[in-house]
Amino acid sequence: MGVAKGFEPVEAAYRDLLSSGAESGSGLAVIYDGHVVVDLVGGVVTRDTLVNTYSVSKPFAAYCLLLLVDRGRADLDDPVRKHWPEFRSDATLRHVLAHTSGLPVFPVSRTAEALRDWDLLCGDLASATPMWTPGEVAAEHALTYGHLLGELVRRIDGRTLGAFLRQEVAEPGELDLGFGLSPADEARCADLAYGDPDWPVTILGEPGSLKAQALGNPAGCLDLAVLNGELWRSTEVPAVNLHATALGVARFYAELMRSTKEVVAEAVRVQHDGVDRVLDRPVRWGLGVQVEDDGSWGMGGIGGNCGFADPVRGYAFGYVTRHLAGFERVDRLVDVLNDCL
DSSP states (O other), rough: EOOOOTTTEOOOEEEHHHTTTSSSEEEEEEEETTOOOOOEEEETTTOOOOOEBBBHHHHOOOOOOOHHHTTTTTOTTHHHHHHTTOOOOOOBBHHHTOOSSSOSSSSSSGGGGGGGGGHHHHHHHOOOOSSSSSTBOOOTTTTTTHHHHHHHHHHHSSOOOOHHHHHIIIIITTEEEEEEHHHHHHBBBBBEEEETTHHHHHHOOOOTTHHHHHHHHTTTTOOOOHTHHHHHHHSSOOTOOEEEEEEHHHHHHHHHHOOHHHHHHHHSOOOOEEETTTEEEEEHHHHSEEEETTEEEEEEBBTTEEEEETTTTTTTEEESEEEBOHHHHHOOOHHHHHOOO
């Protein structure tokens, strides 16, 4: 559709990213006051293209577990082991959701092929000793988040997280997104590309750092040969491999803003305010989302993907990109959008 009247500067800024080479394929969607006011795609991305969104995935994974809490199937302060008996630590569902369970790293070094073996990776986590006492320290569960939440969903509900998201969230809400894609949906995926050849090295930070450990195991999560193939697209890695359109992401946040569910209100309440040991910066964690000082909440994904709700200004935002680089593109677009409002 392009843009609604009054939002033309957003389209101009978006087209400038493409013409300057700062972007080579992306989608941008904004829902304001219940109406789609921006719906743009460019480069190699079309309206039907699915794009890997990295950590934009995490609120979607969290919402699946939150729905089960809302339905009375679990409580936020249940010990994980109540639903997953093999789990050895004292962490609760709340700790896992807020990245404070002390399990930001898979404890056993694994190759990319291990991503196909859900039970293997969940077994590694179940037997792991937390790096800190659960609840005391925040450290983004960069890759472990989806397996921790996904196994809880499977133990409580019986479905995989990907099936639960599809049947309970995506299909009812007409959201074009998912974990663990069918062959038909795999064919709609954009191939990712490095905006900078050094990106997969620089994104890890210092060698041996907690961030490097958290993002580097299992191997392959930054490797184009893995990311652009069947292994990544067909497998559920719910911390980081939601494949989505920008409009699908924006519609998800628009629906959350309209929600009257108590668990959604709890999810956007700050659960931990302090330095995150993986991100190495202050973060205000809700349950699956980062809560910003201006009242917005959501999650970015490395490479420049982003999804959030801004209840103060009244809009939901989705940006998906195959051009793996920084967040300057999103910052520019949000600044222009806010000026329009």
